[in-house]
Amino acid sequence: MILVLKPNTSEESPEYKQLCAYLTNLPSIATRVHTEVGAEQTLTELYLIGNTKALLVEDMLGLPCVDRVVRISEEYRVLGRHQNDDRPAFFDYNGVRFGQDTLNIFAGLCAVDTIENVEIMMKALQAHNLVCTRMGAYKPRTSPYAFQGHGKACLPYVFDLAGKYDIKVIAMEITHESHIEQIREALFHTGSPTGVMLQIGTRNIQNFELMKMAGRQQDFPVLVKRGSGITLDESLNAAEYLASEGNRKVVFGLRGMRTNLGDPHRNLVDFAHVPVVKRLTRMPVCIDPSHAVGTRVDSADGLSDIMHVTAQGIIAGANMVLADFHPTPSKALVDGPQSMLIRELPHFLEDIHIARQAYEKRVALAAQYQVAQ
Amino acid sequence: MILVLKPNTSEESPEYKQLCAYLTNLPSIATRVHTEVGAEQTLTELYLIGNTKALLVEDMLGLPCVDRVVRISEEYRVLGRHQNDDRPAFFDYNGVRFGQDTLNIFAGLCAVDTIENVEIMMKALQAHNLVCTRMGAYKPRTSPYAFQGHGKACLPYVFDLAGKYDIKVIAMEITHESHIEQIREALFHTGSPTGVMLQIGTRNIQNFELMKMAGRQQDFPVLVKRGSGITLDESLNAAEYLASEGNRKVVFGLRGMRTNLGDPHRNLVDFAHVPVVKRLTRMPVCIDPSHAVGTRVDSADGLSDIMHVTAQGIIAGANMVLADFHPTPSKALVDGPQSMLIRELPHFLEDIHIARQAYEKRVALAAQYQVAQ
Amino acid sequence: MILVLKPNTSEESPEYKQLCAYLTNLPSIATRVHTEVGAEQTLTELYLIGNTKALLVEDMLGLPCVDRVVRISEEYRVLGRHQNDDRPAFFDYNGVRFGQDTLNIFAGLCAVDTIENVEIMMKALQAHNLVCTRMGAYKPRTSPYAFQGHGKACLPYVFDLAGKYDIKVIAMEITHESHIEQIREALFHTGSPTGVMLQIGTRNIQNFELMKMAGRQQDFPVLVKRGSGITLDESLNAAEYLASEGNRKVVFGLRGMRTNLGDPHRNLVDFAHVPVVKRLTRMPVCIDPSHAVGTRVDSADGLSDIMHVTAQGIIAGANMVLADFHPTPSKALVDGPQSMLIRELPHFLEDIHIARQAYEKRVALAAQYQVAQ
């Protein structure tokens, strides 16, 4: 059970202390405090854990400071969408909103290779008014003998260039807790010209220690990608590790399931789960069409499979898109075959726009029909 | 290699005989004739099988009667889309066109239960100007002790009612070759008030004897559904069994893959393969959102998962939709939980319309960009 | 609920008629009769279907003719192993016993190609005192353009040679109901020199019409192979189709699951399900190591993977082994890469003997420990 307190409730106030005293006396109930410091107000939520079935919502509503009460199911306590749960399904970071009703495009390099390519990419983004990108510095690779990314060495120029081209958020995969500190330091030394969304990849989603470390900080939001061989439920539970440690700025990413039933695509695209994640949790949902499809091949109607699955994700309400681009895919050090050409960017964006408009029309239509009933 | 002959080439003409004589003398080459009798013209294709690598396209083009030459890859000889293959990707049946550029909606009953429900359903279809439906008479069920459908007993009233409500094509699953004859007879006795598209389900896609029998007749087109636990390539090869026996009026259906990685959906939706099938073959592609999703549950944006995945299939170019409806899903004998209510039909159709419009815009946009390059 | 009647109960006896009259009066209960005519006695079982929960076992035991009463769970009514179910778990065919406590080896040709190879194979079997074999006449192939087996043309010489070399049972895949009649006729014309176990392959396990046809005859036992992409439960339900039509002489075959998680094997070997099938049903369990592994490659200890997985199946209680052999695998028309050489037969048999001895020791040991408790 969650007690959502009135905005700006002070921990020093006598009412708050009275509330705490009351809760302490409840048998078999532990309390966990979550505080969200916003620009305008501070929100406090108290999680009651234990035998909460015996507690009545009405009783709890009568306690001092309590604004609302949400009875939660066992799973996804923090990130889950519970019955009568009107808590927000968005967060803001560095001037960009990430919510279940927004759409952000993260086109960029799967792996940073040269400073020139980073600049070409970012310049193109700015030219199309994009303020987000993906830039891989730490690359987990199947073989220990493959290129593993430039690591922290490339961070300074990546961040400088991001500042130069007005990029607000860079999605960047981390594979070790130390990368968080490296990113923080590089941002500090470059004067924080941009922001970073930490990305935890499919291989590390059940690396719970890394999840906890990313959850213990609230400077950076986290994009966590679904595990490619585990159930959706297991992946959502893994995302909850972040929130259980305090960081709720979490985006959930779909990137396809590993099975040869998906051939000739690299993965079996799972974007039918976009609405499922939005129903079960309050996380915005990201799709990664490049890794899901793994090839630039075109269909008979002149559209590539990557663009088709992107449109599929978006027409069902996806909130974020990761897409691999590269100035010369044939020379990319990682995942060249799935990278789009930079000159394809405007087509990609217009195509997304059509799909997004269709999604918005669909939602408006559904609202009309609901009213009519 | 395929020799596409000039329209209306007569098998009695001296040129045709000259051609055949020439081909007979080619070493290690067998010839197979396929004739397609259309309303306006008869098209003949000669398949050269064997060591065709030694044959030159130019030489073949110089032979009498030959209009075009298509060099084919090993797989999907008849249904495949080969290089420089401009053969048509559509067919007409009972006044309805099924092609890679059309869209037909088959809303209907998963399983026929009562004559009243059939009439309620068809009346609703007519009210929305739909001329196709799905009506299950023969139901393959996992357990031998479950309801197996009314079989041929229901055909007369189903066909009569179809005629009454202007239904042109009924998709109807068959599980045994004798069902083809039963359907033919029932159509004959009711005065052919409608048409039937034979449906071969996921459980029978590798029942090659049934495929061959459905391929040896050309009265009825065939909808073949992908196997839920085999690769796409294997399923396309299975569809080729139909065509290799002479029937090219084949629609390929996607209905999701069986794996718990798709939970909480009944199957892992595979509609990302819509453009893949259209690229590899010339078959129209059908999607079955009802069986893929298996539940009527709504997402947070007020749209059901079934409607979301339908939109996903359509925005990527799907050409046909099978959808389960029922007047009272809770009383349906088969698959009630996934059936939509009949009053949801107009919303479903409008939602599809939005997605289809988006698809058409996307194709037009892609054409513009291709011209621009 | 099953009422097992006293042996040799006559349908004409007054007691039997009294029993039937009583059952007819039970509300919401239908009765189905299954009669098993054996060499020494006739066994009759009455299946009570419907609301049997209200019936008491003690009441039923008091009815005339009733020997025993088995309360069954919903699934696998006939083939299942229910609580306190001491019905037999074996059957005899053409002098060979197939049971949950026997072991029969079916080495042979995956596909019959030449009469010479059939004779070489059978001669080798006789030399090693084997009385069973596998011989494929009807081959379902992924591509319609691949060799589909010699069909009924090869049956006469296959059966003649079987008689010459004292083969009692040939496992032979069928893909259409007409094959049953073709086999019956060929046996008749050759003077029934051998017996046939019909085999229904993984592609046809949910071809329920074929299952029913094989279930409506009792001349031939049936080996049904698990579906390679469906759950064990679904495959066991499919096997029940045979029994629900009257044929209980059913062997259940394991042959690996189709998933790239099994690489580099052709399939992910599922022989851990040997004890599961024996626990859930009364069917003997067959393993097919050749198709499961799909390659003859040797491991570091000098034993091939095929021999390793065979031993794995047997040490867990497998009752039947299908194994592909060929005089010259490189020339085999089907599945050559997985066929063993005929000179490897004695090693294969001795290896199996070691594993079977180990299984028997394990069972004896378990019995000791159970007594000790």
Next chain:
Amino acid sequence: MILVLKPNTSEESPEYKQLCAYLTNLPSIATRVHTEVGAEQTLTELYLIGNTKALLVEDMLGLPCVDRVVRISEEYRVLGRHQNDDRPAFFDYNGVRFGQDTLNIFAGLCAVDTIENVEIMMKALQAHNLVCTRMGAYKPRTSPYAFQGHGKACLPYVFDLAGKYDIKVIAMEITHESHIEQIREALFHTGSPTGVMLQIGTRNIQNFELMKMAGRQQDFPVLVKRGSGITLDESLNAAEYLASEGNRKVVFGLRGMRTNLGDPHRNLVDFAHVPVVKRLTRMPVCIDPSHAVGTRVDSADGLSDIMHVTAQGIIAGANMVLADFHPTPSKALVDGPQSMLIRELPHFLEDIHIARQAYEKRVALAAQYQVAQ
């Protein structure tokens, strides 16, 4: 390409320097040194990385200090079994040998709960002359709200008791690099009464940073468990991360694949890969029947599925067995349903003994047949 140097080659010797100088001059070739300090001798291997195809084995054999030359394939450079690769396939740790020809049983607690249970367990092991065990202190759990293990707090008493009962090696899962140091410290403070084999579980196999940290130390051997949703090849590549950092004392564990095709088992048992791993690499292979099966249920022959799959792994050459036991499984905090009772230990061990004897007989028989050819 690997140059195996003569034993006890000193890095200070002029021959060694001469060798290095030569290698430095080779174009496009980098060299990596691996030194294995044994009790009696020091072995040095030089890995030549880059364009080694141009190098001739004979030329390399003529270089100073070089004893043998192994040409390696691209994958699994260090752990792989390459052509003509007679490097050892075993290692020794704390007096226990782990090799592709040995068998070690690790019965124990999945998760340490109380000191009493640890002592009961270890006492039972000593009574049966077992010197290895499994003891989980750090437990990765799907939900953040589940019991996560006692962590370092339990290490002192676990190690003390291990010393008391002559346990030489404890397999203990780690989920973070800091756990290595915690274990090292706890061993130091307790006077190193036992040894620890670090275990990296299926969820962390592609947590490459953890793999690297476990690979950078050589104090503890590492058991790495296959990823439950990735291919065998990917998992073997992950194991190579350990070796590429210097630690070759690696055991590879099989524990079943996550797919509902394995139902009713918790996982689809993959022990058919035992001989595959031994063929492709030089790692000993461990099986984990408890996690693979996930239930204690018995089959019709009185043996539990866990014991059946254990026997399956061993008859195919498994070298190590992890098995969950618990004094009172119903009270176990983790995985109680799959834990065996301590009184079942002698039966379990005798059953394993039968299977191991069968394996040894099989290998001897195979050797006879190889000689005979």
